[in-house]
Amino acid sequence: MKHLTNKYILLTAKFFIGYIFILAGIEKIADPSGFSNSIENYQLLPNLFINFFAIALPWIEVVCGILLIFNKYVKENSFIFISLMSAFTIMIFIAVLRGLDIDCGCFGTNNSQNVGIVKIIENLGLIILGMYVFVYHEKINKSIPLEKV
Amino acid sequence: MLNNIRWKSLLYIVLVSLFLGFTYNYLSPNGIPLVKEVIEFGVYDEDEITINNTGDLDFTNIKLIDLENAFKLYNKGIKFVDVRDQWDYSDGHVLGSINLPEVEFSPQHNSLSLLSKDESLILYCSSDDCGLSKKVAVELLKLGYKSLFVFEEGWETWRDAGYPVEFGGEF
Structure with missing residues (x-):
């Protein structure tokens, strides 16, 4: 458990989830109509909102990923990361x-990958990593002044 | 734990992302309409096979057919196209069908060389919950294929009805 409070491990985790979001976002931005079709295939959203999400989601991912990598607003961005990943996982689970x-x-x-158990497990792993960043970012930041004493 | 989140900052992050997203979409040549266009398909109601010679991009030229009519057309020798992935295809497919997986669809796909633009084609995927056959039908219509049918109920209904099937296939 001691390692969890190691700031380099935390930094690596932030970098990793940030990188994943940037990668996922850029791939979607490159092919918005393909992503719109992917959302449609889940058959969960009404037609009216499909393109709204297809336009907005990838940019939220990219902005959130960049801020995580640059260690800015980590609490807020890891919260966005956990929320979006949880929503995606529920959608995949329903599919x-x-x-x-x-x-x-x-x-x-x-990079086509079909929905399935493997994808759900991958996502759960990322959610756990996001939760780790969310929880420990604060703990480590709080402990810094003490270390200095 | 949640009360440490600066909700205002979070809102700004989302708003900035939305602004970037919609601006980029507006300026990009790949931009998409704000509301997704709904594609209406035609419905096959006779035994007659109509071919769209006008070359129009009218999606009602793609006809939806049910199991009974799909089997009638099968007996007339109309080609079936399975748009599921190669693993599902090799687990079982309509006898004689050609595998054209939607996930790897491109106008240069090898399987397209087996299909003529002037012949009738029946596309299917796993079940009526699966929209892949419609998607591929739209792409094929855009490429100039003139007589397209979508057998919505798909593989599962065909298999359960006891109609001709085969297993295996190329990887």
Whole structure:
């Protein structure tokens, strides 16, 4: 447990989840209509909102990823990361339950990966990493003044 | 723990992202409309096979067909195209169908060389919960394929009805 408060491990975790979000965002920005089709395939959102999310989500991912890498607003961005990843995972879980055989759209349409248990486990891993950043960022920051004493 | 979040900053992060997203979408040549266009398909209602010779991009030229009509057309020798991935395809598919996976669809895909633009094609995927066959039908119509049918109920209904199937296939 001691390692969890190591600031370099925390920094690596921030960098990693930031990198994942930037990568996922850029791939989607490159092919907005493909991402819009991916969202449509989940059959969860009404038609009216599909393109809104297809336009907005990738940029939220990229901005959030950049801020995480630059160690800015970490609490807020890791909260966004956890929220979005949880929403994606629930969507994938519903798709798997309904037996949909669709591309998950996670990293755009170029790196196609179908929805399935593997994807859910990957996402759960990332959510845990996001939670670690969310919780320990504060703990470590608080402990810095004490270390200096 | 949540009360340490600066909600105002979080809102700004989201708003800045939205601003960037919509501005980029407006300026980008790949930009998409704010509301997704709804594609209406036609419905196959006769035994007659109509071919769209006008070359129009009218999606009602893609006809939806049910199991009964799909089987009738199958018996007339119309080609079936399976748009599921190669693993699902090799686990079982309509006898004689060609695999054109939606996930790797491109106008240069090898399987397209097996299909003529002037012949009738019936596209299917796993079940009516799956929109992949419609997606591929739209892409094929754009490429100039003139007589397209979508068998919505798909592989599962075909298999359960006991119609001709085969297993295996190229990887």
